């Protein structure tokens with residue numbers, strides 16, 4: 001059972017409107033959800049000499065490819081089935097984002113990161129997004145493969161910028177999807193670059209909550225289209241890493257103070273499968289004698305993605321039977 005008092009504490013707490021929110025320009029995101037959006041753009045010194053034309057290829061040329069735009073999450077906890085105990089745990093872990101005064105009053109360090117792990121298709125990415133949706137937090141979501149670059153030092157620079165950006169939008173969630181791509185054990189790493197990337201990630205995690213980098217203050221090459229944050233704005237954000245290969249993650253990252261907590265989304269049991277089926281089939285028109293409980297009993301080992309595929313397959317069968325009903329009589333008359 002979910003602890004209702006904890007969830008109520010969160011859902012009732014609205015994010016205070018700041019002048020920044022209204023001052024933000026750009027993007028359809030703002031109309032939808034009033035969550036600030038941001039773009040990275042080059043300073044003129046990186047353009048051609050006359051200040052016009054395309055940017056010159058120089059150094060970290062690919063950094064501008066990282067689109068760091070806080071989004072409004074598409075899901076909430078109501079869109080996930082069978083994860084009640086994880087929801088409760090997450091409520092505790094995200095408490096400092098909605099109520100920073102609790103941790104500051106008690107004088108304790110809030111958590112910096114959570115690792116969500118489980119087999120492919122068990123809903124890790126969806127769960128991470130649902131946390132942002134449930135607590136109305138801006139979500140900066142990036143697939144870790146997007147951070148990997150060919151040029152030496154570029155991946156580390158992208159990671160640094162990403163964390164800088166998250167700090168500017170704090171309180172928010174930073175989702176590093178498939179984090180194993182950039183966080184593999186250093187002792188088995190084949191290249192120096194991989195070790196440096198893990199070290200950079202560790203450094204960034206250790207820095208959370210210590211400082212807020214203001215646009216352009218530390219990076220002379222970039223202007224970030226967001227206003228400078230008020231001093232008293234909470235600086236904490238939570239990094240969520242998802243992986244289906246927990247065992248390959250570097251042990252230093254799994255240390256307390258970095259990814260403080262590891263949440264397992266395992267293979268759902270029969271009760272969880274019933275709930276997932278109810279969710280994935282909720283838009284479907286079905287015969288009244290179909291029982292989700294029976295379906296759940298017949299599908300041991302299925303994860304959420306499998307159950308969704310099952311519902312799609314069933315829908316496709318229904319479409320095919322309609323087609324056959326239409327075509328068969330015509331074929332018969334020939």
Ligand SMILES: Nc1ncnc2c1ncn2[C@@H]1O[C@H](COP(=O)(O)OP(=O)(O)OP(=O)(O)O)[C@@H](O)[C@H]1O
Pocket residue numbers: 079080081082083118119120121122123124125126127242243244276279280303304305306308
């Ligand atoms: N608990 C759940 N409740 C409802 N739907 C679910 C659940 N788990 C998974 N799904 C369905 O499965 C789909 C895939 O989920 P998701 O992409 O989050 O899995 P994943 O664990 O991140 O997989 P991967 O490891 O391959 O990235 C979702 O879009 C959703 O439709």
Ligand SMILES: [Mg+2]
Pocket residue numbers: 124125126177178242
């Ligand atoms: Mg995923």
